[in-house]
Amino acid sequence: MTERMRRRGRPRVARRLDPGKPVRCYAPRCTTVGEEMTVTLLPEELELLHLVELNGLVQEEASAIMGVSRRTVWKDLHEARRKVADALIHGKRIEIAGCERRRKGSCPRDSGQ
Numbered sequence: 001m002t003e004r005m006r007r008r009g010r011p012r013v014a015r016r017l018d019p020g021k022p023v024r025c026y027a028p029r030c031t032t033v034g035e036e037m038t039v040t041l042l043p044e045e046l047e048l049l050h051l052v053e054l055n056g057l058v059q060e061e062a063s064a065i066m067g068v069s070r071r072t073v074w075k076d077l078h079e080a081r082r083k084v085a086d087a088l089i090h091g092k093r094i095e096i097a098g099c100e101r102r103r104k105g106s107c108p109r110d111s112g113q
Helices: 043-054 059-066 070-090
Strands: 038-041 093-096
Touching: 038 043, 038 070, 043 059, 043 070, 059 070, 070 093
Parallel strands: 038 093
Antiparallel strands: none
């Protein structure tokens, strides 16, 4: 899923994200992970995992913070949980789309570390 797929329906509404949080990639240390073994989380999916799973907010509260509908929060959270579970079960790398470290040129993946 390297190319962006066209979505049907309405375009995505901009989510309000906390700009102070760094976003990174995570990979299992015990295996060499190829490009086909990568799961890409969107920044809004990561933010929802943070709000709902770590902060303990309900989906309605998270939707108010992010400025989207509760249904949108449910769909994005469901997809984020599925992606994380897939990565954990199958030993895949978790990459955050729009990673700050990649934009700054300090991504370990790009330097071969």
